[in-house]
Amino acid sequence: MSYTLKIFASEDVSQTERDQAGLRFRAALEESLGDASLVAPVYRAWLRLYQIYGDTPRPWPVSPPELLLAEQWDAAELAATQAAFGENRYMGDAHFEIEI
Numbered sequence: 001m002s003y004t005l006k007i008f009a010s011e012d013v014s015q016t017e018r019d020q021a022g023l024r025f026r027a028a029l030e031e032s033l034g035d036a037s038l039v040a041p042v043y044r045a046w047l048r049l050y051q052i053y054g055d056t057p058r059p060w061p062v063s064p065p066e067l068l069l070a071e072q073w074d075a076a077e078l079a080a081t082q083a084a085f086g087e088n089r090y091m092g093d094a095h096f097e098i099e100i
Contacts, residue, residue, distance in 0.1 A: 032076035
């Protein structure tokens with residue numbers, strides 16, 4: 001199962017910078033999860049949980065494996081965001097969108 005990644009940034013960020021941020025994001029996300037083939041199924045499972053529980057503080061009332069999955073996604077997303085945009089968000093309000 002594959003996924004596509006879109007990086008959105010302000011107009012003052014060049015396409016080259018966006019492309020490089022996307023490569024860093026993808027590499028960090030896949031490394032954090034263990035393999036590119038895990039991104040889509042883990043993200044889909046996290047989305048399902050997030051649609052149910054939203055911003056409800058954790059731990060969510062789910063099974064231990066579901067909670068572990070949610071925590072793994074959160075950690076991978078944070079690592080990818082920091083790899084792409086820097087810990088101090090050097091690309092301003094840049095953000096990403098994953099489509100599966």
